[in-house]
Structure formats: structure tokens, C-alpha cells
Amino acid sequence: MVDFLLRRPHPVKPSLSGITRKRGLWERIHLDPWLIGMLLLLMLAGLVVLYSASGQRLDVVIAQAVRFGVAIAGMVIIAQFTPATLQRWSIPAYLAGMAMLVAVEVMGDMGMGAQRWLVIPGVVRFQPSEMMKLAVPMMVAAWLGRRELPPRWQDLVVCALLIGSPVLLIARQPDLGTSLLVALAAVFVILLAGLSWRIIGLLGALAASALPLLWMNMHDYQRQRVLTFLDPESDPLGAGWNIIQSTTAIGSGGLWGKGWLHGTQSHLEFLPERHTDFIVAVLGEEFGLVGMLAFLSLYLLIVCRGLWLAGAAQETFGRLLAGSIILTFFIYVFVNIGMVSGILPVVGVPLPLVSYGGTSSVTLLAGFGILMAIHSHRRLLPR
Template identity: 80%
Template sequence: MVPWQLLSRSFRRYPVRPPNSGIARRKSIWERIHLDPWLIGLLLVLMVAGLFVLYSASGQRIEAVIAQAVRFGVALVVMVVIAQFSPSTFLRWAPIAYAVGLAMLIAVEIAGDIGMGAKRWLEIPGVIRFQPSEMMKLAVPLMVAAYLNRCQLPPRLRDIAVCGIIIGLPVVLTAIQPDLGTSLLVASAAVIVVLLAGLSWKLIGFVGALMAAGLPVLWMNMHNYQRQRVLTFLDPESDPLGAGWNIIQSTTAIGSGGLWGKGWLDGTQSQLEFLPERHTDFIIAVLGEEFGLVGMLMLLALYVMIVGRGLWLATSSQDTFGRLVAGSIILTFFIYVFVNVGMVSGILPVVGVPLPLVSYGGTSSVTLLAGFGILMSIHAHRRLLPR
């Protein structure tokens, strides 16, 4: 039995309290608004820490911190609103969200806004500028879970093929923007849903063989800068002033921080602008330089507590759809952290993945907290589902 089968089976069904089984316990305010106070508290601590680091990483620009705080506020409101809906609502709306997301990705390809050499954004003049591919981080796993909810589990090969099509369309549309990092995250979020549904070793081996066979095709269709990122990962010293600059400077910043760090606002690599993208993808290198190994371990411990609490909430799901979606949301959050820390520290290629709720950015924060809203909704509505 594979690990994800054990995880999926651990999502046990909780008994439903009969309506006349005695005096009902009075619900707390948190239960009435469908929120988990422990998860909310951990997320707030993470966001405050992120603003603290961002002030240094942005060159002490208070306006950047205020803008990020406003984005966090909007994201929190979205999370609270989404938590009020029942899991059955997400099940009904999953196909619509998926179709709208695909339409917006096509719109990006036709009339998207170009920034930093990539066409990834849609802009409504004077209103909003957003990245539709971020929406697909939730829409795709929701759609896959909705499809598997109607299938016999573990899924058969035919069901896996259909899931492959559901996943492949938005992944390809995102990759050609080009945005390899987001496309990989969208794919991983949806693949986790399939894995949690339970797969035999034969199917895993077959799918793995197909993916291995497709690697040459993927390499041939990658952009030159994407290929260079892979080659730089293998040997960053081959081009220290060019493609290898980012990873060399990030590892230098982290290493120079030592155990306790150089102190807040006293980092040299970051404050003297040797470190690229220091307020977005490489922000944890700023933290490592200024707060050292102790600071990085404290941040990672905070992420571990969030993931642990999320997994505990996920175990309360009582149906297939809720179990698959809740497990995917929290495990995908873990992948975001792992990929960002891995690429900044040099153990993974640089793919442009921000550090959740710490890196500067708006659309990604809204998407992440919307996912946590869905997770808390699944937990809050667990006793409302039929026996």
C-alpha cells in the first residue's frame, strides 16, 4: 500500500450526532463563522513575519509593506467569505470555475498584458490587474476532485486519462505564457488529488514511464532561459556573472548569515542589491542573511505547524470530494514552501515560485487564503453531511 493510500484511508468518517441525542453543545463564535482559530492565528503570525521581512527586502519602502498589508486584508476577507459556503457548493461550481479559468488563460494568450518578458496578466484598465493562472491552482484540483467523486475508487486507467486531459489543458496554456513555475504547481496540486484517490503500483509505474518518455519532448519545447535554469542548477559556477548569478548570490546570502544572522536591515547581499528578486522569489535569502539559521528554522517551524493543523482539519472530511480537495490544498501548500526553499538554497532549479504569504504579491496571497477558506469550510460542515 502506497503512502498516499494510507493518508487517504486515514481520512475517517466521523459519526453524525443524532438530532435528539441529548443537550446540544453551544457553538463557539469560531464555529458559527466556520473558521479555525488555531489556523487563523498561525496564518496571521506568518503574514506579520512576512511584512517584517518585506520591509527590509524591499529596500525599506514602507509603501510596499502597506500595499502588501492591504492585499493580505483582501485575501483574509475572501477566505472568510469562502468558508461560509458548503462543500456541496464547491462541488457544483467546480466545472464553472474550471471553464472560466480556461477562458481567461486563452484570453491571456490573445490579449494579455506583458510584463518582465512574459504574457501572464489580464488587466481591466483602472480596476485590476491579475494573473489568471493563479486561479487555476484551485480550479484544476477542484475539477479533478469533482470528476473522481463520480468514479469508482481507486480510479481506473480510463479515469486517469480523463484527469490527464483536465490537468493538461491549463498546464499547457500556462507553460506557453511562459510560466513554468506556476504550470508545475497547477499540475502538482491536481496530481495530488489523483494520488489521494488511491493508485495501484502498476498505474504509478505506467504513468511514471509515460512522464519519463515525455521528458525529451518537454526539453525540446522549453524556452532557452528555462533550459539554462536547469543547466545552471547542475553547475551554477559555469556562468557566475550570468545565469548562475541568482543562485550564487542567494546561497552566499544564506551562508553569510551564520547562526544568528547579521541583524535586521544589516544584510549586505540584500541591502547592497547583489541579491536579485529579493522581495519576491528570493526573500527567504534575505531572512537567512539577517536572522541566520535560527530565523530560518523558526519560519520553517511555523510552516510545519500550519501544514500539521491543515492535515488535522483535512482528516475530518466525510466524503470523497471533501477529502480529496482538503488533502490537496494543504499538501500543495507544503510543496510551495519546499520548492521555494529548495530553489533558493540550490537543491532545486530556479522555477520562479514565491514563498507563501511572505513574498511580495497579491494574486497568489488571495489564492492561498481562498484555499484555506475551502479547507475550513470542509471542516466546519463535517457534521452537516449525511451519515
């Protein structure tokens, strides 16, 4: 996969007549019809599941649809910019994100025991950490895109500083899940830059050796999540309740499910956070294994299309950033389904474009806008 994303596309041969082929409609508006179609289908299916998961609250579905509309508009706008423009904006975006993270530390809004939000009174309440899921890999890709690859040790030190600063601020909120996802998105950029397996092994060993330090600096509830993952039955009415109820709901769906709006675990209030982080359990209970496989197939098609678009990028910056965006999207899906089904600890990662939430949807579709911008602004070969 790394070789596919790093391969150098064939150079553009100049036309003897100086005439390049005419762009089609989708190329002129810088969008990919296949990717757009799959994303719209996923969002529509997500609204159907959300209607049931929210207890048939039409206001929640409408609010989510409005957020999707805003996110789609942002995606279309971002897709119009050239990769060179995006690369120039990497530093301002990164610095703005860092400033907002500092603002969260000083005057952020509290919610559910964490200080993660900034509030513009009467306008919006948002998480700056979501912005860093794009700003950090953009910054790392911009840095490496101007240097000889594979990266040298001094380049990796700079990348570590660029990644570590926002990750530590996000972890302090505390939001360990988002901080790890931000770090992972940037690490994908470094891996796609052609890092040797010897260095990857060395860095992996260093990361493993740091796990005891990470454990000592975790909050009590974060440690409890790990212990609950290892043995959810140790506290079935407390910390283990969420995972036990979610796996019960998924298992009770069987092959075909209980039918839309007929889930018992969710509608009888056994399943917590059913319209956000644990919406997969509602999906599994009401639509069964067949429904789950349909959603997974759609996610897989989106990832495959994204990898194809990333592999066709012509500049180093574009290849690194596009590859990171689509691989990170895959990780979101894997982590959410993994934590709800009990194979990963609960880290509070929503299911992309299905779970209820505004900031995450805007960030995800902005990433796809960047992906299409990188692909659609390629130089075109003559016919």
C-alpha cells in the same frame, strides 16, 4: 499520509433526543482558530522581512498589508460555503479559468518577456494562472468525488484532459513553474483517490520517458536555468549570478544572522529579486539559521494542522480537495527554499505569504478558506 486522508470517518450516530451539541463561536463562523492564528503570525513576520527586503519602503509593506486584508476577507467569505456548494461551483470556476487563459493567449499583457497577465484598466492586473491552482484540483476532485474509487483508467483519461488543457495554455505564456504546480495540485487529488502503486509506477515511468520531449520544447532561458542549477559556476556573472548571490547571503547569516535591516548582500544590491522570489536569502542573512528554523517550524505547524483538518473531512470531494490544497502549500514552500538554496532549479515560485505579491496571496488564502469550509461544515456528533 494517503491512508490518513482517505480513511472514512466514523458515521454520525443519531441522538436519541434529537439534540446535537451546540456549536462554539469559531464553528459558527466556520473558521479554525489555530490555523487562523498561525497564518496571521506568518503574514506579520513576512511583513517584517519584506520591509527590509524592499529597502525599507513603507509603501511596499502597506500595499502588501492591503492585499493580505483583501485575501483574508476572501478566505472568510469562502469558508462560509458548504462543500456541496464548492463542488457545484467547480465546473463554472474551471470554465471561467479556461476562458481567461484563452484571453491571456489572445490579448494578455506582456511583462518581463512573458504574456501572463490580464488587465482591467484602472482596476486590477492579475494572473489567471493563479486561479487555476485551485480551479483545476477542484474540478478533478469534483469528477472523482462522484465516482467509485480507486479511479479506473477511463476516469484517469478524463482527469488527464482536465489537467492537460490548462497546463499547456499556462506553459505557452511561458510559465513552466506555474504550469507544473497546477499539474501537481491536480495529481495530488488523483494520488489521494487511492491510485494503486502499480499504476503510479507506470505513470511515473511514462513521465520520465517524456522528459526528453519536454527538454526539446523548453525555451532557451528555461534550459539555461536547468544547466545553471547543475553548474552555477559555469556563468557566475550571468545566469549563475542569482543562485550564487542567494547562497552566499544565506551562508553569511551564520547561526544568528547579521540583524534585521543589516543584510549586506541585499542592501548593497547584490541580491536580485530580493523582495519576491529570493526573499528567503534576506531572511537567512539577517536572521540566520535560527530565524530560518523558526519560519520552517511555523510552516510545518500550518501543514500539520491542515492535514489534520483534511483528514477529518467526511465527503470524498472534501477529503481529496483539502488534502491537495495543503500538500500543494507544502510544495510551494519546499520549491522556493530549494531553488534559493541551490538544491532545485530556479522556477519563479514565491515564498507563501512572505514574498511580495497580490494574486498569489489571494489564491493561497482562498485555498485555506476552502480547507476550513470543508472542515467546519461537518455534521456534529451529539454530546
